[in-house]
Amino acid sequence: MSDTAPVLTLSDLTIAYDRQPAVHHLGGSFARGSLTAIVGPNGAGKSTLLKSIVGLLRPSEGRITLSGVKRSDIAYLPQQAEIDRSFPITVADTIALGHWRHVGIWRAVTGPRWKEVDAALEKVGLTGFGQHPIAKLSTGQFQRVLFARLLVQNAAVILLDEPFAAIDERTTADLMEIIAFWHAQGRTVIAVLHDMDEVKRHFPTTLLMARELVGWGATAEVLTDANLRRARALADAWAHLLKPHKHESAA
Amino acid sequence: MDIYTHLFAPFADYGFMRRALVACFALALGSGPIGTFLVLRRMSLMGDAMSHAILPGAAIGFLIAGLSLWAMSLGGLIIGLAVALLAGLISRITDLREDASLAGFYLISLAAGVLIVSLRGSNVDLLHVLFGSILSVDNQALLLVASIASLTLITLALIYRPLVAECFDPGFLRAVAGRGSLYHVIFLILVVLNLVAGFQALGTLMAVGLMMLPAAAARFWAAEVWSLAALSIVMAFVSGWVGLLISYHFDLPSGPAIILTAGTFYLLSILLGRHGSIRARFFPGAHFHEH
Numbered sequence: 327m328s329d330t331a332p333v334l335t336l337s338d339l340t341i342a343y344d345r346q347p348a349v350h351h352l353g354g355s356f357a358r359g360s361l362t363a364i365v366g367p368n369g370a371g372k373s374t375l376l377k378s379i380v381g382l383l384r385p386s387e388g389r390i391t392l393s394g395v396k397r398s399d400i401a402y403l404p405q406q407a408e409i410d411r412s413f414p415i416t417v418a419d420t421i422a423l424g425h426w427r428h429v430g431i432w433r434a435v436t437g438p439r440w441k442e443v444d445a446a447l448e449k450v451g452l453t454g455f456g457q458h459p460i461a462k463l464s465t466g467q468f469q470r471v472l473f474a475r476l477l478v479q480n481a482a483v484i485l486l487d488e489p490f491a492a493i494d495e496r497t498t499a500d501l502m503e504i505i506a507f508w509h510a511q512g513r514t515v516i517a518v519l520h521d522m523d524e525v526k527r528h529f530p531t532t533l534l535m536a537r538e539l540v541g542w543g544a545t546a547e548v549l550t551d552a553n554l555r556r557a558r559a560l561a562d563a564w565a566h567l568l569k570p571h572k573h574e575s576a577a
Numbered sequence: 578m579d580i581y582t583h584l585f586a587p588f589a590d591y592g593f594m595r596r597a598l599v600a601c602f603a604l605a606l607g608s609g610p611i612g613t614f615l616v617l618r619r620m621s622l623m624g625d626a627m628s629h630a631i632l633p634g635a636a637i638g639f640l641i642a643g644l645s646l647w648a649m650s651l652g653g654l655i656i657g658l659a660v661a662l663l664a665g666l667i668s669r670i671t672d673l674r675e676d677a678s679l680a681g682f683y684l685i686s687l688a689a690g691v692l693i694v695s696l697r698g699s700n701v702d703l704l705h706v707l708f709g710s711i712l713s714v715d716n717q718a719l720l721l722v723a724s725i726a727s728l729t730l731i732t733l734a735l736i737y738r739p740l741v742a743e744c745f746d747p748g749f750l751r752a753v754a755g756r757g758s759l760y761h762v763i764f765l766i767l768v769v770l771n772l773v774a775g776f777q778a779l780g781t782l783m784a785v786g787l788m789m790l791p792a793a794a795a796r797f798w799a800a801e802v803w804s805l806a807a808l809s810i811v812m813a814f815v816s817g818w819v820g821l822l823i824s825y826h827f828d829l830p831s832g833p834a835i836i837l838t839a840g841t842f843y844l845l846s847i848l849l850g851r852h853g854s855i856r857a858r859f860f861p862g863a864h865f866h867e868h
Contacts, residue, residue, distance in 0.1 A: 380752040404748035413617065413745040414800050423742055426753040431738050459800050 333358040333395055333483060333514050334379065338388035341371070341378050346568045348374040350538040351388070356516060358394070361509040363529035363545070364518045367561035370536045372518040373405065376485045379516075398427050401481035403472055405488050411460060417471050418443055418456035424478030446474035451500060466497035473501055484508055486517040490524070502528055522549060536560035587825045594821060597711045597831065600722050600778050601817025604787055607726035607771045609809030610733055612792030613802065614764065618744050621789055622676060623661075626683035628772045628785040630660035632690030635706055635781060640697050644705065646717050650773050653781075657769035660686060662762075690781070709780030711821075711831045718777045725774040729767050736760050741802055779832045786836035787813050794843040797850020812842050 332355035341349040349371040356362055364372045377383045379390055380402040392400075401424075421443045422435045429435055435443075447453055450470040460468060469489065476484060486505075490498045506528070508515050519525050525532060525545060532545040536557040541548035587594045615624045634656025635649040642648035660682045668675035694703045714722075733740070739760045742750040750760075775784030791812035792805070799805040820835030849856050 377748075380748075381755070382748060382751050398753070400752070402748065402752040404746065408748050409746045410617075410744065414802055414805060415741065415745055416801065420745075423746075423749065423753075426742075431736070431754070 331358050332356060332393055333360075334516075335391040335393065336375075336388070337391065339375075339378070339385055339390060340387035341374050341383055342386040347371075347386075347537060349378070349535075352535065352539050353388075354533070354539065354542045356514055357531075358514055359509070359512045360514055360531050361505070361529055362516045362531040362533055363525040364516060364533045364535065365520070365522065365525055365549075366535040366540070366557055369565065370557070370561060372535065373487050375535070376402065376487050376516070376518060379485060395482050399482040401476050401479040401484045403476060403484075403486045403489055405491065406465065406468065406472075409472075411463075411468060413460065415460055416456065417447070417452065417458050417460060417463070420460055420471055421446055421474045421478055424475040424480075427479070442478055443474070446477040449477060449504065450474045465492050466494045469493050469497060469501065473504055477504070481513070483514045484516070486515070488518050488520065490519070490521065498524075525549065537564050583826070584822065587822065593712050593714075594825065596714050596716070596719055597778070597821055598818060600711055600714045600719055601787075601821065601835065602814050603719070603723045603726040604771075604775055604778060605791075605810050605813030605817060607722075607729035607767075608775060608788040609791055609811075609813045610806035611729060611767055611771045612788035612790075612813075613795065613806045613809050614740060614744065615768065615789065616792045616796060617802070617805075621793065623679055624768060624772070624785045624789055626664075626679040627657055627661055627768055628776070628781055629683040629690075630686045631657040631769070631772055631776055631784075632706065632781040633686050633693055635776065636690040636693035639702065639706065640693055644702065646715075646721065646777070649706075650721060650777070653773045653776060654769055656686070657772060658766060661765045661769060705780070707780050707782050708830070708832050709776060709778050709783070711778040711835070712824075714778055722774045722777055725770050729771060732763065732767060736763055740764060779835065783832050783836050786839060787816065790836070790839035790843045791816065794839075794846035794850075797846040797852055797854045800852060813839065816842060 335355040336352050339349055339352040340347050348369075352371075352375070364375065366372055374383060378385055380400055381397055418440070422439070424446075425435055425439050425442075429439070444453075444456065447456060450473050452467065452470050452474065455463075455467070455471075460471065463471065473489075489501060489505075493501070502524075505515055505517070517529070519529070526549065529545055531543065532548040533542045534540040534548050534553055534557055538560065540557045540560065541550075541553045588598050589595075612624070615621055631653035634652035634654065636652070637656070638645065638648035638650070638652030641652075660679075664675060664679045664682050667673060667678045671678075673681075690706070691703065694706055698706075739750055739754060742754075743760050771788065772781075772784045775787055778784075779787065791809040794812055795805045795808040799808045816839035817835050820838040821831055823829060823838065824831035824834040847854055851857060
């Protein structure tokens with residue numbers, strides 16, 4: 327489904343915390359409709375990259391160019407650790423937040439939009455869970471809820487930060503199906519992942535990074551032993567160069 | 578007849594009791610929802626720290642204009658906001674975490690406030706600033722408290738959705754709506770405003786009591802933001818009412834009586850509440866399935 331026209335271009339992108347680069351002079355582009363995995367060792371700047379694409383972090387150098395999409399066309403799945411799962415909110419209300427682009431701060435969520443919420447619940451296999459408080463859900467069920475919110479967001483570009491971390495196999499398989507469905511619809515999907523087998527099985531394109539770019543292209547060509555060794559060596563070199571500090575967990 | 582004498586007559590007979598009751602009601606309306614959001618945002622201790630931060634401002638107002646409602650309120654508002662923003666700024670530009678930074682500011686504020694009041698006032702004045710006197714709330718003070726409560730409810734209604742989103746999933750809000758910090762700042766302003774309102778009646782040291790205790794207690798009973806806020810309002814109001822009656826019948830100071838009533842609600846909720854209380858955890862009855 328993908329063509330070569332870029333939807334998102336990174337030009338010489340550097341993102342730093344306290345003047346220490348988490349992403350260093352990264353360049354390249356995501357093709358429209360592509361399905362890309364972002365992989366790399368811990369602290370490689372993968373989540374940082376996603377955050378800067380959504381606008382949560384500002385680049386210290388270089389820039390991110392959107393082509394044919396607006397910032398509001400990008401949907402983002404944060405890591406679960408960044409969400410307060412004890413918050414007193416129902417599953418349906420959480421998913422309805424996905425309508426934000428249409429309802430904003432004040433407008434009511436009306437009948438047809440609640441129908442979309444129900445449809446999304448059904449698609450993620452949680453029919454009937456609408457009125458459950460999220461605090462009662464398992465990690466896997468909660469991730470299904472967040473995917474339902476993404477379905478409702480109906481965005482052209484979807485960014486997923488470790489969507490399968492601490493998730494059971496069954497849920498991973500179901501959610502992977504939804505990702506494949508988005509890809510088939512021509513949406514651009516970019517996911518930070520750890521499981522290399524999963525990447526090889528399901529993701530045609532891979533961006534391998536260790537603060538700087540190691541490889542970006544067809545998955546089989548990028549995930550070579552040589553490249554993975556180089557990524558690890560780079561990560562070690564950077565770790566020696568930079569002292570640990572308080573923002574590291576976000577990198 | 579007896580019930581009427583005990584529960585209602587003091588308010589029917591005395592204007593100062595009626596004004597105190599209305600003040601409690603207005604305070605409950607503003608502080609209940611604000612306290613709820615403080616608890617949900619894990620900022621309970623921040624409310625406490627901020628209430629102390631109001632003291633030097635109120636003290637400067639007192640130094641300039643004596644026991645003037647407007648001077649002390651304005652002073653409290655300005656210094657309270659300054660401390661809230663400074664503490665946030667310090668934690669951002671240094672390695673100190675926000676709670677430690679707030680604790681630092683709050684101790685300095687408390688000491689500075691007491692010092693400033695003692696420059697001009699007597700111990701009675703100091704007691705007034707520290708502990709307030711809800712029984713001497715006049716119409717002007719009542720108007721201020723009621724205005725702050727109205728402003729709070731209207732503002733909360735306007736920013737309810739982003740405030741909930743920011744509390745629960747800040748990354749999502751910032752991704753879909755741009756800057757979430759705007760709502761955080763608006764919320765901080767509301768916190769300080771409500772503490773200034775509470776300080777008229779309960780003093781700087783206990784103003785936060787009517788904000789935090791009902792909100793923390795409500796967490797054991799309600800499971801949605803709106804019901805938490807509503808329950809906090811009800812509990813804060815009943816605390817005011819019962820507290821005033823206890824103070825009247827047993828000749829006890831009203832501020833502590835009100836806060837201790839709220840404290841009783843809190844302790845009972847810990848023991849008996851519906852969600853996550855000691856009873857629900859260890860003695861789950863047939864009606865409650867916690868797990």
